[in-house]
Amino acid sequence: MSELNQQMIEQYRTRFLQEVEANVEEGEWVKMCMQCGVCSGSCPLGKHWAHPPQEIFMMIRAGKREEVLTSDSMWMCTSCYNCIVRCPRGLPITHIMHGLATYAKRLGLAPKNQPTAKFAQLFWDNLVKKGRVNELKLGLSLYFMNGFGEGIKVAMKQQAIGLGMLRTKRMNPMEVVGGHAVKDLDGFHKMIRKAQELEDARIKQNAG
Amino acid sequence: MADDKKFGGYICTGCGIGERLDTDQLEQIALREGKMNLCRQHPMLCSAEGVQMIQDDIDNEGVNHVMIAACSRRAKVEAFNFPRVALSRANLREGVIWSRPDTEENRETTQEKADDYVRMGCAEVRFMEIPEPSGEQELNKHILVVGGGVTGMQAALEVAEAGYNATIVEKAAQLGGHMAQVYRRVPTRSPYVDPQDTQVADLVSRVMSNERITVYTNARVAQSSGAPGRFSVEIARESGETLNGSFGAIIQASGFKPYDANNLPEFAYGKTPDVVTNLELERLAREADGGPIKRPSDGKEVQAVAFVQCAGQRSDKEGHLPYCSGFCCTTSIKQAMYFKQQNPGCDTTVLFTDLRTPGAPGEDFYRAAQRKEVTFSKGEVSEVVSADGELRVKFKDLILNEDTEMTCDLVVLATGQVPNTGPDPYAAPLEAEDEEEEGGETAGEEATPQVSVSVESILNLDYRQGTDLPHLRHGFVDSHFICFPYETRRTGIYAAGPCRRPMDSAQARDDAAGAAMKAIQATVHAAWGQAVHPRAGDLSFPRFRKEGCTQCKRCTVECPFGAINEDEERYPQFNEARCRRCGTCMGACPVRVISFANYSIDTVGQQIKAVDVPDEYSEKPRILVLACENDAYPALDMAAMAGEEISPWSRVVPVRCLGSVSLSWITDSLNSGYDGVVLMGCRKDDDYQCHFVRGSAMAHERLSKVGDTLQQLNLETERVAVYEVAITDTKRAPQLINDMAKTVDEIGMSPFKF
Numbered sequence: 001m002s003e004l005n006q007q008m009i010e011q012y013r014t015r016f017l018q019e020v021e022a023n024v025e026e027g028e029w030v031k032m033c034m035q036c037g038v039c040s041g042s043c044p045l046g047k048h049w050a051h052p053p054q055e056i057f058m059m060i061r062a063g064k065r066e067e068v069l070t071s072d073s074m075w076m077c078t079s080c081y082n083c084i085v086r087c088p089r090g091l092p093i094t095h096i097m098h099g100l101a102t103y104a105k106r107l108g109l110a111p112k113n114q115p116t117a118k119f120a121q122l123f124w125d126n127l128v129k130k131g132r133v134n135e136l137k138l139g140l141s142l143y144f145m146n147g148f149g150e151g152i153k154v155a156m157k158q159q160a161i162g163l164g165m166l167r168t169k170r171m172n173p174m175e176v177v178g179g180h181a182v183k184d185l186d187g188f189h190k191m192i193r194k195a196q197e198l199e200d201a202r203i204k205q206n207a208g
Numbered sequence: 209m210a211d212d213k214k215f216g217g218y219i220c221t222g223c224g225i226g227e228r229l230d231t232d233q234l235e236q237i238a239l240r241e242g243k244m245n246l247c248r249q250h251p252m253l254c255s256a257e258g259v260q261m262i263q264d265d266i267d268n269e270g271v272n273h274v275m276i277a278a279c280s281r282r283a284k285v286e287a288f289n290f291p292r293v294a295l296s297r298a299n300l301r302e303g304v305i306w307s308r309p310d311t312e313e314n315r316e317t318t319q320e321k322a323d324d325y326v327r328m329g330c331a332e333v334r335f336m337e338i339p340e341p342s343g344e345q346e347l348n349k350h351i352l353v354v355g356g357g358v359t360g361m362q363a364a365l366e367v368a369e370a371g372y373n374a375t376i377v378e379k380a381a382q383l384g385g386h387m388a389q390v391y392r393r394v395p396t397r398s399p400y401v402d403p404q405d406t407q408v409a410d411l412v413s414r415v416m417s418n419e420r421i422t423v424y425t426n427a428r429v430a431q432s433s434g435a436p437g438r439f440s441v442e443i444a445r446e447s448g449e450t451l452n453g454s455f456g457a458i459i460q461a462s463g464f465k466p467y468d469a470n471n472l473p474e475f476a477y478g479k480t481p482d483v484v485t486n487l488e489l490e491r492l493a494r495e496a497d498g499g500p501i502k503r504p505s506d507g508k509e510v511q512a513v514a515f516v517q518c519a520g521q522r523s524d525k526e527g528h529l530p531y532c533s534g535f536c537c538t539t540s541i542k543q544a545m546y547f548k549q550q551n552p553g554c555d556t557t558v559l560f561t562d563l564r565t566p567g568a569p570g571e572d573f574y575r576a577a578q579r580k581e582v583t584f585s586k587g588e589v590s591e592v593v594s595a596d597g598e599l600r601v602k603f604k605d606l607i608l609n610e611d612t613e614m615t616c617d618l619v620v621l622a623t624g625q626v627p628n629t630g631p632d633p634y635a636a637p638l639e640a641e642d643e644e645e646e647g648g649e650t651a652g653e654e655a656t657p658q659v660s661v662s663v664e665s666i667l668n669l670d671y672r673q674g675t676d677l678p679h680l681r682h683g684f685v686d687s688h689f690i691c692f693p694y695e696t697r698r699t700g701i702y703a704a705g706p707c708r709r710p711m712d713s714a715q716a717r718d719d720a721a722g723a724a725m726k727a728i729q730a731t732v733h734a735a736w737g738q739a740v741h742p743r744a745g746d747l748s749f750p751r752f753r754k755e756g757c758t759q760c761k762r763c764t765v766e767c768p769f770g771a772i773n774e775d776e777e778r779y780p781q782f783n784e785a786r787c788r789r790c791g792t793c794m795g796a797c798p799v800r801v802i803s804f805a806n807y808s809i810d811t812v813g814q815q816i817k818a819v820d821v822p823d824e825y826s827e828k829p830r831i832l833v834l835a836c837e838n839d840a841y842p843a844l845d846m847a848a849m850a851g852e853e854i855s856p857w858s859r860v861v862p863v864r865c866l867g868s869v870s871l872s873w874i875t876d877s878l879n880s881g882y883d884g885v886v887l888m889g890c891r892k893d894d895d896y897q898c899h900f901v902r903g904s905a906m907a908h909e910r911l912s913k914v915g916d917t918l919q920q921l922n923l924e925t926e927r928v929a930v931y932e933v934a935i936t937d938t939k940r941a942p943q944l945i946n947d948m949a950k951t952v953d954e955i956g957m958s959p960f961k962f
Contacts, residue, residue: 017583032578034563035586035607058607061583089575 002108007207009065016065022206025099029091033057039083039093049073053083053093056100069109074100075116106203118145128192131182136175215333216271217244218262219326220253220278220300228305229322234277237323241818242330244275253278254287266293272338275329277322280845281837281862294336294806298329299845303860307848307942317828317856324819324859331818332811339747339805341737342784345437348456348735349373351727352441354429354666355461357385358408358713359705361415362720363459363727368420370728375422375453376415377429377443383412385463387713391493394542396714400569401576402549403542406713424451432458433670435771435785436700437734456731457700459723460677460685462666464625464706471527472520475621480594481505483619485519486539493546500550503618506597512555512616513547514601515540516589517563519621531682533624535712538565540622541573544582557583557614559603567714587612592619625710627683630666633674633770667701673770677701681894684709687901694723695741697901699769699786700730734785742788742838742899743864748804749784750793756801763793763802768867768902790900791868795907800872809870812861816873819859821881824961829857829883829952833945834869837862838899840888840933843941854942855949857883866890867903871910874928875917881961883952884926886945887911888933897934904932924955 012019020027033054040052051059051073059068074097083093101117104110110117122145126138143158144151155162165171182188217238221231231249238247246269250258253276265271276288277298288295300322308318349372353360356378364374382388392403415421430444439455469477469485476483481504484492492501500509517537521529537560544556563584565574578584587603590611594600602613665675677685678697685703687695694702704723705716730740739746763780764772771786772793780793794802800809812834822828835841841862844854863869866889874885889904891897898904908930915925929948933941 017581031581031583032575034574034578035584055607058585058605061585062605062608062612 004203004207005107005109008107011206011208014063016063016068017061019065019206020060020100020103023203024096024103026092026095027099029096030057030060032089033091034089036088038086038088039091042082042086044080044082045076045078049076053097056097066109068100069104069107070111071104072111072114074098074104075111075114077101115145128189130179131185131188132180134175134179136171136173137179140176213273213334214270215242215244215246215273215275215330216262216265216269217242217247217275217326217330218253218258218277219247219249220251220258220276221249222252222254223279223301224305225278225300226251228310229300229319233319234300234322234326237326238275238277238330241327242275243334244330245269246271254284259287262288262290266290273333273336275326275333277326277329280841282842282845292338294333294338296329296333296336298325299860300325302845302848307844307852307854308856309853314856320820320828321856321859327818327820328815328859328861331814335808335810335814337805339749341747342749343737344784345435345734345737348437348454348731350375350453350455351724351731352377352429352439352453352455352458353461354458355385355463355705355707356380356383356415356423356425357461357463357705357716358387358411359463359716359720360385360459360461361411362717363461363704363724364415364421365411365418366721366724367459367728368418370724371420372456372728372731373420373422375443375455376424377427378423378425379428381426383415383423383425384408386466386487389487389494390490390713391497391546392542393713394538394567394569394573396569398572399576400572403545429667431668431670435734435783436730436740437785439700456734457702457727458667459720459727460629460666460696460701460703460707461705461720461723462628462707464710465628467520467529467533467623467626469520469621469623472621472623474591475516475519475589475619476592476594476599477621480599482594482599482617483592483621485621485623486536486543487623489543489546489620493543496550498550501547501618508597508617509551510547510554510617511551512614513544513557513618513620514599514614514616515544515556515558515620515622516592516601517558517560517622519589519623521622521624522561529624529626529682531624531710532564533710534564534566534715535710536622536624537563538567538570538573538712540620541565541577541582543620544577545580548577548580548582552580555583555616556581557585557616559585559587559589559601561586561588561606567712569714625706627685627707627710628666629679629683629685629707630676631663631674632679632683633671633676634678669698669770670773671698671770672764672773673767677703678770688896691897692741694719694726697769699740699771699788700727700734702726702730737784739787739789743790746789748789748806749787750782750789750791750802750804752780752782752797752803753801754779756799758799760798762796762798766792766796766867766902766906768792768900768906788900790865790903791863792865792900792903792906795866795868795870795910797870800870807864807868809872812863812870812873813876815861816877816882817880819882821961824957824959827957829949829957830881831855831858831884831886831945831948831952832873832877832882833858833860833886833888834863834866834873835860835888835941836866836890836904836933837864839890839897839935840937840941843933843935843937844945846935847938847942850938852939852942853946855946857949857952858886858945865898865900865903866907867898867900867905869907869911871914871917874911874914875921878918878921878923878927878958879960881958883958884948885928886948887928887930888941888944889930891932891934908932921960923958923960926951926955927958 037054040054046052077097122141143154235247238244273294275296279301280299281297304322351367351374353364353376356376367374387408393406395404426446431442434440443451466487522532547554547556586606589603591602598615680686686708687697696703702723704719733740773781775781821830892905911930918925
């Protein structure tokens with residue numbers, strides 16, 4: 001567990017709802033859930049979740065900090081927005097799930113080897129480099145996500161698709177070296193850094 | 209009187225009647241068999257012209273008995289409204305042409321049906337009298353309100369605003385009732401965010417300063433008698449003084465008694481002062497008056513409070529209330545805000561199984577509490593334990609499906625309302641209960657409500673059927689929660705507020721307005737000699753031939769509204785204004801001495817006789833259908849509108865209520881050669897739909913023995929069938945008649961045809 005996690009535990013003690021409200025994106029909505037369960041019933045992947053959104057909200061109110069933040073449930077969200085559309089109370093459930101996942105990761109509590117978490121990290125790293133997603137590199141990094149041997153195997157399997165894309169000029173092989181960036185890459189990096197600073201300052205302040 | 213009768217028959221040829229039927233033949237039947245003095249046809253009788261034609265005959269020809277052969281008696285009621293005239297309607301449209309197929313082979317039977325309906329319409333009107341108001345009451349613009357809580361005060365103010373006088377009788381020393389103890393109430397206007405002043409003080413001052421309202425505190429109703437328009441009430445004051453008053457109507461607003469939380473030892477009530485009921489919390493909040501609420505045991509400021517919803521309610525456990533009191537969820541939300549307002553950091557948890565916030569503020573108020581960080585947990589509380597200056601609330605989290613617990617300083621039990629009503633006149637007597645236990649028999653009657661703690665009479669009526677308003681369920685005095693609010697089973701006495709059904713103060717005030725309007729209506733109708741709901745405006749009332757009466761008392765016992773008392777000679781005393789005109793007394797009377805001016809044993813009996821019953825070899829059976837005019841008859845009308853076919857052999861006679869059906873009609877019809885009888889009344893069980901509450905049930909009870917009559921006549925018991933029919937049974941009602949036609953086909957024609 002990270003130092004930040006310890007600080008947060010100290011800071012909020014049993015008031016996990018307040019911790020979520022202050023630190024999680026859209027977390028202030030959690031208290032407005034009326035436990036109707038429409039979100040859980042609407043989630044296409046709901047049955048694969050250990051705790052569907054309704055339960056997550058209840059667990060937050062019940063102060064089950066450890067269980068919520070180490071859960072892989074919110075990592076299962078595919079952002080289909082069914083729950084948001086249907087929630088009678090208008091809770092931005094999808095955003096709350098992502099917010100919880102992000103907060104868990106920041107505290108170092110996110111489950112290890114969770115594929116969505118891994119993908120999210122690869123995507124982020126890829127994105128911030130040039131300000132745009134380098135599809136070729138992202139694809140390749142996904143192939144080799146679980147080791148070199150498996151990467152080769154997957155690459156061989158996807159060979160035909162890759163060649164087809166090359167032929168129809170859907171994929172530029174030269175992107176693998178460097179790749180092109182957004183117009184003002186420096187500006188983009190500055191912007192990301194500033195956002196990160198603000199976010200860190202807020203969390204630090206919350207951590208006391 | 210009979211000599212003064214002049215009969216006019218009117219046949220409409222519109223809506224296809226003229227094309228489908230030989231109306232000239234109908235006219236001849238009306239004149240020759242129906243003995244109408246004159247008969248006219250019109251292509252559209254309900255038009256201004258057609259109506260004028262009838263009115264002209266009334267004005268110029270002296271016609272005072274009108275038979276209209278057109279559409280159902282439930283259609284065109286406004287057009288065919290002739291005051292001071294006896295009126296019968298032959299249902300040729302829905303009853304004949306719309307419910308029979310328009311084909312050549314059916315033409316004969318359709319015409320026969322129409323012929324019979326005209327004969328029946330003529331027979332009915334011949335035996336009708338023009339109802340005259342009884343003149344028993346004058347307009348008495350004074351309403352008695354029993355109970356001086358929010359409901360009673362509001363009712364009195366509504367009555368006063370309408371220009372009537374009101375007298376409030378309150379047993380306590382002050383007005384205000386339970387609401388006077390309440391700190392703040394749920395907001396009644398948007399935004400529904402914060403609790404607001406109860407305004408009870410304002411209500412009290414408005415009542416006290418209103419010159420139309422008289423208030424008696426420390427008083428009770430010692431005796432009441434009479435009828436709407438002339439209730440005579442004795443008010444006894446604590447000082448020993450008694451006052452007599454005459455009132456047009458009575459509003460019972462006796463409110464509720466808080467549920468006794470001593471029945472809840474599992475929640476540590478009584479074991480520690482830190483477990484309180486919702487009403488007791490109001491007292492704590494009043495004491496704190498905006499400051500921190502302190503717990504009773506040691507005066508510590510409350511930092512964590514749990515609200516246990518449905519405490520002793522919605523449960524089938526002994527000593528618990530089986531129903532939801534409706535107000536407690538919103539009340540707990542309001543009370544949680546008391547804590548949050550003063551200390552936003554206070555942990556407030558509402559433990560609920562189903563949160564219900566009825567009324568306009570409901571959902572918004574709930575949201576407002578969520579915004580204030582009141583925690584709502586769906587959980588079932590099993591136990592509250594007091595230990596080491598803390599309370600541990602054990603509950604099952606119903607979302608996470610696990611047993612868990614929380615600690616807090618104060619527990620508030622959301623307990624419910626027990627109606628404060630008098631003894632039920634129809635409760636099974638105690639001896640009978642003992643017998644049942646010994647005999648192991650289970651009676652169909654509802655057991656005595658266990659929740660009714662009050663056995664002290666509230667109204668002290670001198671009615672033959674008991675001192676107080678009959679209970680509907682759980683001790684609440686209503687006659688139907690959905691269909692007839694405020695109506696009780698005693699005419700001219702209306703229930704409002706939590707003695708009618710559990711409710712909050714906002715609903716009680718609405719209730720008060722409703723009951724006040726009803727009370728005024730009853731007063732006015734009584735003065736006019738007219739009935740109130742459901743036969744509002746009816747001038748007829750039961751009369752009886754004293755010479756024929758055997759003093760059997762069936763009418764006094766069976767009247768669903770307790771309208772009939774006994775006089776000194778033990779003859780029935782029909783209090784006309786207390787009567788709802790259902791005719792249950794008429795159906796009950798074994799010697800047939802009770803009748804109404806326009807509805808009697810004869811008006812129906814003669815219709816039955818008027819029907820042409822073909823001989824045994826004609827293969828044309830006749831089926832008599834006695835249908836309740838409130839539900840079954842309109843169901844048949846609607847079936848006809850929808851094109852459902854109804855057996856050509858059926859002859860339908862509408863009755864005011866199945867309870868008014870005299871067994872003589874059934875034996876007479878069977879004796880005169882009818883092949884089958886179908887009786888259609890309303891649903892009669894606990895969720896009854898009978899407009900006269902017990903009419904249908906009484907009829908079913910009486911008719912349960914009709915099989916013996918049939919056996920005596922050596923007839924098959926299948927020839928008489930009794931059904932409960934709802935107004936929505938538009939497919940089933942015709943089917944039941946057609947089934948009887950099939951049955952007759954199977955068992956053969958009646959041997960009683962001449």
